[in-house]
Amino acid sequence: MGKIYNSITELVGHTPIVEFKRLEEKLGLKGRIAGKLEYFNPAGSHKDRMALEIIEAAEKRGDISPEKTTLIEFTSGNTGVAMAAFAAAKGYKFKIGLQNGVSIERKKLLEAYQAEIAEVPNELIAGVFEKGIAAFADVIEYMEKGIDHPFSTRQLDNPDNINAHYKHTGPEIWEDTDGKVDIFVGGVGTGGSTHGVSKFLKEKNPSVKVVITQPDPNDVVHPILEGVEDGGFHGIHQVHNDEGLTPMAPTNFNGDLADEYSFISYAETLRAIHLLAKYEGIFVGASAGASLAVAIKLAQKEENAGKLIVPLLPDNGERYLSEDLQKIRPEVEEKAGF
Ligand SMILES: Cc1ncc(COP(=O)(O)O)c(C=O)c1O
Incomplete structure (x- = not known):
């Protein structure tokens, strides 16, 4: 067969x-x-699992649809690559903010999947991990400005990230x-x-x-x-x-x-x-x-x-x-x- x-x-x-x-x-x-x-995994890392789970769980809840939603994430790379690939495969717009230290290869992959790379001021990005989750929220808020239906995939506190690995x-x-x-x-x-x-x-x-x-x-x-x-x-x-x-x-x-x-x-x-x-x-x-x-x-x-x-x-x-x-x-x- x-x-x-x-x-x-x-x-x-x-x-x-x-x-x-x-x-x-x-x-x-x-x-x-x-x-x-x-x-x-098809987009090359364990992040594929959570990117897909986060998108599909939000679709099931009726929170997002390709017609209206722009997916948003701030990441050091693999999440971005996974999100960009599945956003493309499902017809979503995807806007990504990059943390410092992203490898050239991952940047080029984002370009290949035609993700929109957000311009985020360096003072918002510098030292986000040391500052903790509130600093991430500030970056996301900045990136959401001017977008009609933004959906932040929030890998740091979205329970569907955990669910992907618990379920699979x-x-x-x-x-x-x-x-x-x-x-x-x-x-x-x-x-x-x-x-x-x-x-x-x-x-x-x-x-x-x-x-x-x-x-x-x-x-x-x-x-x-x-x-x-x-x-x-x-x-x-x-x-x-x-x-x-x-x-x-x-x-x-x-x-x-x-x-x-x-x-x-x-x-x-x-x-x-x-x-x-x-x-x-x-x-x-x-x-x-x-x-x-x-x-x-x-x-x-x-x-x-x-x-x-x-x-x-x-x-x-x-x-x-x-x-x-x-x-x-x-x-x-x-x-x-x-
Ligand atoms: C290459 C790589 N390894 C490990 C991790 C950590 O995985 P997790 O976010 O599930 O803790 C990441 C996450 O960004 C990653 O990109």
Whole structure:
């Protein structure tokens, strides 16, 4: 029987989980690592899931329609790319404001999908994550001016972001591992993916451990990344410190579901990217590299011998070719502890 799809919106989700057996063997790991490859989504990242869920849930509520609505979002990139692709596929206008530190590739993709890029004054954009969610609301308010029917997709506090991962990503991990997943690893941008996945997995089995990848933005080893707002980790932030959640923890993140926070350096991130490309033929982006690095460190521990560790790998390294993530540098390979 033939199978012709009606739209790319039908291709979101059901991404593969691959065990990195050669990596395990080469590093002599005690635990098993099986990465969820989210770049298999049609617009190239895990953000496809929430972009589609947010649009379709709003359509079901009767809040938006392609005839009248302009979708609006303020983002560092992948959400914008996903929204732009599905806005195009469904016939919506889409206006996007860009956070600092967006890769050239992601900007060009937005151009390809013909999203309207908003001119937002720099004083509104600078340091939004440090200022917290109110600063995002100011940017959105600015972007909505003069639009008849704006609909802000609000990835930071829209519950449909979490729902996308609770309804799909979590169940896929559970089913594809036959319920054998022991540890889930993910980074936090909006918090939607770790929140939705962790909630689902812990409902199925409360002993599934959730480890949050915490980038150390001060550990920059790549000259072109100096001064980049998120330290080159693209989309993930430190959300927890000794005192508890930081102002960078968005509403959609749920710290109650996190069992552990693991700091990762940029050198460890690049090293993990290089190892995965070399031994598995898989080239991922920086946030994926960071979560893979966390997974490797967990898999080195005796207490995790035989355990199945699943890092969420949000996107692919091709999205950042201009940053030379692939480049092998002695200072990187030596600095990482694996
Ligand atoms: C590449 C990448 N990784 C990770 C994240 C974080 O995912 P989430 O927003 O679900 O927390 C983002 C979000 O912007 C991203 O673009």
